[in-house]
Amino acid sequence: MELTHKQKEDIGLAFVLDRLSPLSPLGREKKRALEPYAREERGALERELENLDRAVALGDHPALNRFRQGLMQLRDIRATADRLNERSLDQVELFELKRYLLLLSELAAAFRILEAQARWEGLSLRDVSQALAVLDPEGERNPTFSLRASWSEELAAVRAEKAGIEKRIAQTSGEEREGLLTRRTGIVAREAAAEQALCEDLTRRLRPWQPAIAESLEALGRLDLLFAKAALVRELGGRKPTLTEKELSFVNMVHPAVADRLRRQGARFTPLSLSLSPGAAVLTGANMGGKSVCLKTLALNIYLTHCGLFPFAQRAAVPFFDQLCLIRGEGEDGREGLSSFGGELMAADGAARAVREGFCLVLFDEFARGTNPAEAQRFQQGAFSYFDRSGSVCLFVTHYEAVAARARRRFLTRGIRDMDLAEGRRRIEAGADKLAVLRSCMDYGIEEVTAADLPQRALAVAELLGVEGELLSAIRAEYRAEYRPEYRPEYIPGED
Amino acid sequence: MLFDLIAPYTTVCLAGMCKNAGKTTALNALIRGARERGVSLALTSIGRDGEREDLITGTYKPPIYVTGGTLFATARELLQRCDATYEVLSLTGVYTPLGEVAILRALSDGFVELAGPSMTEQIVALTEEMEGFGAQKVLIDGALFRRSLCAPEAAEGVILATGASYGPNMQKTAEDTAFVARLLTLPEGGPWPDLQGRRFGRGDLYDELSDALEGTGEALYVAGAFTDAMASALLRRRTIPHQVHVEDGTRLLLSRESYEKLAARGVSFRVRRRNELVAVTVNPFSAYGTPYDPAAFYELVKSRVAVPVVNVLEKTIWN
Structure with missing residues (x-):
């Protein structure tokens, strides 16, 4: 499942990822590498979602807080760990390793407590205390490092000699001091050689633990990301989805970015519920009634689930999709030299191929809307037939009744209620903000309907938006002129 | 006794008028002073001096000789040049072209080469960390004055080193040293008003300044550096503010001539934070040419500055 950068932007992925905050460089690297699981990794995805659920259940367990505090001190020492196999480490590298092993032993202790409660699958963190013992044979757990004279007889001897001459240097001056400094140079060279030999010896004794150390670094990156996901669930919500074979359903799904924007405007996101099966369904409804938001919300939550994150819904059942295909006129990535229509065609082409190779979720947002309506209808009908037979799950946002008529399942954004419309008009006359009134008259919820006929609400929207009076009259005149039995405007403003 | 002069300060920066002004000699004297008084010392530098020529021939030794117990900061790759056991x-987490800056404790006496961070906030963080490791005093090798600044946030006290290497004219060396000392000891100007966030340097400096000064003209507050170009733009105006305020003395990137011309027009300078100039050290020997007469140079500088003057080559400095 791949999305272009533009598509990720379009579905509002950044809002979620910006709030996913691992605490260590290793966790941040895992976050950067976050991508949808491939079909052959389905088992791993299921395990990840289950593990995340168990991590969320830990709440603010004190051991979890301790673990996360430890992660903040974690540095990426993979290069140093790798060098264990290549050459002798120097003192600073040994220091890095010792400090890491001390931190690891604390993290592993906290992990054991968490693990006993969460019982994660396939997650482990092993303390490498034998390696720590090489660098801290006295067991002092002091977070600094030096090559101790007591670890090497040769080093002890040369350091004693060095200390003796340095004491004399401190007590003399002039030429005598210069002479002593020259003698000291020879001793310093022997000390360096003894230190080098000791570094080589320590490295050799650490080398067998290299795989365990590398493994622990990998595990810490994974745990950091897992706990960051759990923190995200606590901040933004989200529930563990169930993975299904073919059926998709969401109960009270939300889009966190849109919900956040609405909240700041004093409004509320209307949760969306829908279920889809293989084949094509349609989603229709009034302009500005939330069809595109519904599509984005669906796409975002499907994508998040496939990345091992929780979707934002009270309940979610999600099949494993090989591909998520978004066909949106204005949302397309404007490949060189292609108009919006051309971009849509390329996207539709990609989707047509994808459904032949795998099980996909295909979302069409008013396919071919940029071309003339008679042709657009044919394109939509054709696409509908093709994708309906594809075996993949497809949803068409459309304004064409002829397309809706072909669908076995139809969803409708509820739109403007008649009752609210009268109230809305009164409020606009009283000088209220038109967009706010429109929003309050709109029911953004969706429901499954049986009838294929579509509510005609464009005029009502135009009126509430306060389109210039003569223009509105002229449009209204066209409604009267073209009044046909199959074209049943429920409401023509000014005629009730 | 140089060390006694810095007794009141926890952080002291050593700034030099030029290379070979005697900064390292002063630093070594302070290290010995700390050893004698049992004060635990930490050393860092602001960035690092450029590569020395003698590095190529391989005869180079870092000039700073520390006492066992001293803390020091240096870049990882420079550790091979340090011969103290550590x-x-x-x-x-601060990176230099020679690797990350590490904090070390010397376990023996020996030569070390310093390379610390160059941004003020990093220096402050490093200083605090070193104090956390038990340092009672932090000395900051300020490299060359003006090119590497030693802001008051980073160091409470400043020692200014000057010497014959600055130039052949002893009189000029003394006057320029006194000028720098004056910049470092400008009076504090009290709290700043809310600055309008106006930025200069996008168009003609003179027009911009005139624009900004219209109607007011009492005081000019400069958030960044106050330069010669700004001074000459000010000097072209008929009316001129009485005061110029800068963050601290290191922000006045001003020649002595400009400073004096402004002073002659009645402009005085104020700083938000003041450096404490602890002492001026003088080195009569030049790395490049003729030495000054030690006594005459000492007396000349002493007559120009208001703080203690110490001759770095005299034995008194060592104890």
Whole structure:
């Protein structure tokens, strides 16, 4: 499942990822590498979602807080760990390793407590205390490092000699001091050689633990990301989805970015519920009634689930999709030299191929809307037939009744209620903000309907938006002129 | 006794008028002073001096000789030039072209080469970390004055080193040293008003300044550096503010001539934070040419500055 950068932007992925905050460089690297699981990794995805659920259940367990505090001190020492196999480490590298092993032993202790409660699958963190013992044979757990004279007889001897001459240097001056400094140079060279030999010896004794150390670094990156996901669930919500074979359903799904924007405007996101099966369904409804938001919300939550994150819904059942295909006129990535229509065609082409190779979720947002309506209808009908037979799950946002008529399942954004419309008009006359009134008259919820006929609400929207009076009259005149039995405007403003 | 002069300060920066002004000699004297008084010392530098020529021939030794117990900060790759036995205490997360800056504790006496961070906030963080490791005093090798600044946030006290290497004219060396000393001891100007966030340098400096000064003209507050170009733009105006305020003395990137011309027009300078100039050290020997007469140079500088003057080559400095 791949999305272009533009598509990720379009579905509002950044809002979620910006709030996913691992605490260590290793966790941040895992976050950067976050991508949808491939079909052959389905088992791993299921395990990840289950593990995340168990991590969320830990709440603010004190051991979890301790673990996360430890992660903040974690540095990426993979290069140093790798060098264990290549050459002798120097003192600073040994220091890095010792400090890491001390931190690891604390993290592993906290992990054991968490693990006993969460019982994660396939997650482990092993303390490498034998390696720590090489660098801290006295067991002092002091977070600094030096090559101790007591670890090497040769080093002890040369350091004693060095200390003796340095004491004399401190007590003399002039030429005598210069002479002593020259003698000291020879001793310093022997000390360096003894230190080098000791570094080589320590490295050799650490080398067998290299795989365990590398493994622990990998595990810490994974745990950091897992706990960051759990923190995200606590901040933004989200529930563990169930993975299904073919059926998709969401109960009270939300889009966190849109919900956040609405909240700041004093409004509320209307949760969306829908279920889809293989084949094509349609989603229709009034302009500005939330069809595109519904599509984005669906796409975002499907994508998040496939990345091992929780979707934002009270309940979610999600099949494993090989591909998520978004066909949106204005949302397309404007490949060189292609108009919006051309971009849509390329996207539709990609989707047509994808459904032949795998099980996909295909979302069409008013396919071919940029071309003339008679042709657009044919394109939509054709696409509908093709994708309906594809075996993949497809949803068409459309304004064409002829397309809706072909669908076995139809969803409708509820739109403007008649009752609210009268109230809305009164409020606009009283000088209220038109967009706010429109929003309050709109029911953004969706429901499954049986009838294929579509509510005609464009005029009502135009009126509430306060389109210039003569223009509105002229449009209204066209409604009267073209009044046909199959074209049943429920409401023509000014005629009730 | 140089060390006694810095007794009141926890952080002291050593700034030099030029290379070979005697900064390192002063630093070594302070290290010995700390040893004698049992004061635990930490050393860092602001960035690092450029490569020395003698590095190529391989005869080079770092000039700073520390006492066992001293803390020091240096870049990882420079550790091979340090011959004191050491303990690694910390890696700071500050990176230099020669690797990350590490904090070490010398376990023996020996030569070390310093390379610390160059941004003020990093220096402050490093200083605090070193104090956390038990340092009672932090000395900051300020490299060359003006090119590497020693802001008051980073160091409470400043020692200014000057010497014959500055130039052949002893009189000029003394006057320029006195000028720098004056910049470092400008009076504090009290709290700043809310600055309008106006930025200069996008068009003609003179027009911009005139624009900004219209109607007011009492005081000019400069958030960044106050330069010669700004001084000459001010001097072209008929009316001129009475005061110029800068963050601290290191922000006045001003020649003595400009400073004096402004002073002659009645402009005085104020700083938000003041450096404490602890002492001026003088080195009559030049690395490049004729030495000055030691006594005459000492007396000349002493007559120009209001703080203690110490001759770095005299024995008195050592005890």
